[in-house]
Amino acid sequence: MSMSGIQVDNEVVQCYQELKSGKGMTWFSMRISDDKSSIIVDNKGERSGSSETDHAALGAVLPENGCRYAVLDVQAHSKTAGRDVQKIFFVVWAPDTAPIKEKMMTASTKDAVKKALEGVNFEKQCTDRDEYSFESFVEICDTTAR
Numbered sequence: 337m338s339m340s341g342i343q344v345d346n347e348v349v350q351c352y353q354e355l356k357s358g359k360g361m362t363w364f365s366m367r368i369s370d371d372k373s374s375i376i377v378d379n380k381g382e383r384s385g386s387s388e389t390d391h392a393a394l395g396a397v398l399p400e401n402g403c404r405y406a407v408l409d410v411q412a413h414s415k416t417a418g419r420d421v422q423k424i425f426f427v428v429w430a431p432d433t434a435p436i437k438e439k440m441m442t443a444s445t446k447d448a449v450k451k452a453l454e455g456v457n458f459e460k461q462c463t464d465r466d467e468y469s470f471e472s473f474v475e476i477c478d479t480t481a482r
Contacts, residue, residue, distance in 0.1 A: 342445045344452040345374045352453045355409055356424065362387075363394040365406040365429075366449065368441060375449050378404060387411045391470045394427075398468070403442040404429040405449050407456065412474040414481035421481045425473060426456040432463050 351364045363381040368374075379397040384390050387410045398404055406427040414421045428446055430439045450456060458476055462468040 342368060342372065342441070342448070343374045344449055345369075345376045347377045348375055348449070349452055351377055351380060352407055355407055356455060358409075362390040363406060363408045365394065365397055365404045367402075367404050368438075368445065372441070375405065375445065388470050391473065395465070395468055398429045400431060401433045401435075403431070403434050403438050405442070405446070407453060408473070410473045410477055412477040414478045416478050417481035419481070421477050423457040423473075423477050423480070424455065425476075426450050426453060426459045427468075428459065428461045429468070430461065430463055 348366055351361065355361045355364065360382055361380055362383045365378040366375050367378045369376045381390055381393045384393065391408060391410065394406055394408055398406070406429060408425045408427055409422065410425060411420055411422045413419070426449075428442065430442050450459065458480070460467075460473070460476070
């Protein structure tokens with residue numbers, strides 16, 4: 337449970353386990369439920385064959401004026417390592433245009449959500465579309481490849 341008293345719904349953990357298995361799903365988004373009692377799955381995306389396409393599909397469901405959490409599986413070529421790498425990102429989408437109260441609730445609940453998602457490689461906080469660019473994810477994959 338988070339500091340705000342909001343709990344992570346079991347479906348969130350189930351989606352994360354499915355994503356980690358590499359079968360089907362490559363991303364899913366989450367939001368705070370309408371009654372503000374839990375974090376629930378908002379949208380899911382199936383593997384398209386292209387990380388850039390999957391990234392764009394997730395980006396299309398992130399609201400301009402609302403906060404979301406998301407998990408995204410990114411496969412990219414690392415120039416540093418000279419090979420393809422795969423990283424799982426926990427994304428916190430909190431645009432500057434979102435209501436202050438929603439951004440505060442998102443921030444206070446973030447650690448509880450992340451804790452429920454054991455094995456996430458990286459956390460990426462995005463406040464606008466530039467910070468969410470596919471290139472920014474690829475850069476992290478490249479600079480952290482081993």
